[in-house]
Amino acid sequence: MRLILGSLSIACLVVGCGGGMTMVDIPVPANGYALQAPSDQTSFCCDPAQPFPQKVGTVTVENTQDDFLGLGEAFLFTFRDSPGGIVTAVPSGGAVAPGESVEVDIFVTTCDFTTASINVYAGNAPNDLLDPRRRRSNAIVVTNACPPGTELLRIVKDGVEELFPFPEAAFAEADGTTPATDTLVAVAHDGGFDVVDAADGSQVAPGPFPADLIGAFPLVYRDGSEAVVSFAIIGYGGPNLFRARRLPGGFSTQLLNGRNGQNYTDGIPYDLDPEAAGGLIVDHTFGEVLFLGWRPDPFNAFGFVGAALGPDELPNASGRVISAFSKSATADAFVVTDGQPGELWKWTRGAAEAVRIGNVGDDPRRVRCFGDLVVVTNFGSNTLTVARIDAGGACTIVGTQPVGEGPVGLDGIALSSGGLAVASTSSADDTWTRTVLDAQGNTVSNETRPAPAGCVGPFHVRWLSPGRIAISCTTSGEAVIVALEN
Secondary structure (H helix, E strand, C coil): CEEECCCCEECCCCCCCCCCEECCCCCCCCCCCCEECCCCEEEECCCCCCCCCEEEEEEEEECCCCCHHHCCCCEEEEEEEECCCCEEEECCEEEECCCCEEEEEEEECCCCCCEEEEEEEEECCCCCCCCCCCEECCCEEEEECCCCCCEEEEEECCCCCCEEEEEHHHHHHHHCCCCCCCEEEEEEECCEEEEEECCCCCEEEECCCCCCCCEEEEEEEECCCCCEEEEEEEEEEECEEEEEEEECCEEEEEECCCCCCCCEEEEEEHHHCHHHCEEEEEECCCCEEEEEEEECCCCCEEEECCCCECHHHCCCCCCCEEEEEECCCCCCEEEEECCCCCEEEEECCCCCCCEEEEECCCCEEEEEEECCEEEEEECCCCEEEEEEECCCCCEEEEEEEECCCCEEEEEEEECCCCCEEEEEEECCCCEEEEEEECCCCCEEEEEEEECCCCCCCEEEEEEEECCEEEEEECCCCEEEEEECCC
16 A cells, blocks of 8 residues: 655554555645644645635545555555545545555634644455554654734624633533533623634534623532533633623623622632632722632532732731732732832732732732742733742742833743743734743743734734634724744
8 A cells, every 4th residue: 555645755554564654745735724744744734714624735545556455456555644624535445456546625613723644545345443554654653733924714793902811612511512621711701701612713602691801710619520511611800700600502691799889800710720719800990809619508509719919918018009919819819019110029829918029110900920930921021020939838029021111911831942921912003923932931032923904902812722823802892813933
C-alpha cells in the first residue's frame, strides 16, 4: 500500500514493509490558506466563517504490490481518526486491486482543535486486530495553525464586554443534550449575555435576562459521582447581578442583589476555572469583595457564602476595591483599590486586616494571577504592574511595563517555550499589547499592536487557546477572534 500526499518519501508501513508509503507537500488550495506537509505534519488554517466540512487536502491510497503478501489480491482500506469526529476522509473506505489507487479527500469538521490525526488501515478486515494482512500507515497529523494576525471570526453584539470560554461538556449535561468537545463562550453585552460557539460564532443559547453587563462567567457544581448538579452563569455589571441556572431547554434566573445601589465592576470563578465551584464579585459602591459558593439544602444553588472583604480589612486604603482575584475558597485574595496611584493588597482568609503590597499605577482596572505572577492594568498610567509571589507566600512588586493608552482588560496564557504571555487591551488608542514575562516576572518582550480592522474601543481580551485570542471591541460592538503565534 502507498499513501501519497505529494513528493516527500517516508518509510513503509508500520507492520511489515511489503509496499512503500509516500507523503508529499499538498498544493495550497484555492482559498489561499497556508497548507504545508513536511513528512506527515499538515498545517491547515481552519476558517470558522466557512461551511463544514473544510477540505485539508487529498491523499492517494495505492496498492503498489503485484502480490500482496503472496496473495496478489485486492485489499480493503478504512480510516481511523483521533480524537474522534474532527478529521474525516471521503471515501472512508473501499477496495483497491493490485496496481490500482483511490483518491481520498481529507476534511476537518470543526475549527475547535489544535491537532488531530487520521490513519489508513488496510487488509482483509482492516478493523480486525487478528487480520494477518492488517497494515497501518503513519498518521496524517493536521495542525490548526493560521498565520499570526489572521482574523478568524467576528461575534457582533451591541456593547460587547467580557468573553469567558468554557468547555461544552458540563453545559450540555445540564442542558440534557449530548456532551461535545467544542469551546463555548459566555458573551456579556448591553442586552445581557449569550452562549456562543467560539468555533463558528453560532448562538448556542440566548441569555435569559436583558441587562447591561460587564461580564458573565460559568460556575459548575458536581456531586460525589462527578455528575453535574448545577451549571449556572453569573452575570454582573453596574447595578445588575444575577444567577442563571441552566436547565434542559433554557435558563432559570434569580437576582443576587443584596442591597440597592451597587456598582459591580469585576467577577470571576476562582482561578478562572468554572469547575472550582465558587468565585467572587466586586461591589465597588461599598468597596467589598463578595464570595460565591455552593449553598446546599434548602438552597441548592450558587450564592453568597462567608464574610465579605471590605473597608474594615483594608485600613487607610487608597480607595475602594475595583478588582480582585483568588485561586480558591481558601486561598489568599489579591485586590486593587482605586487611586492615583492605586494599591495592591493581599488578604488571607479570616484575617482582621489585609497586607498592603505596594503602589500600582493610576486608576487600576484589573488584577489577575497566573501561577506565581500577579498582573495589574493601570488605566491612568498606561502601564502594567507585575508582582511575584515567593515560595513562602509573600508578594513583591517587581516591575512596571508600558502598554497602550487606557488599558483595562487583561488575560494570560503559558507559552510552549516557557514563560507567560499577557494580553492587555487599551481602549483610548484602539490597541492591544502582548507582553511576555519570564518566571520571575521580568519582561522578555513587549509589543503594542493595533486592534483588528474596524475594532473601536477594545476594553477586554481573552485567550481562547495558545493560537487564538478574542478582543472585545465595546464601542463598535463586536468581539474579534484572531490567530496568534504561541
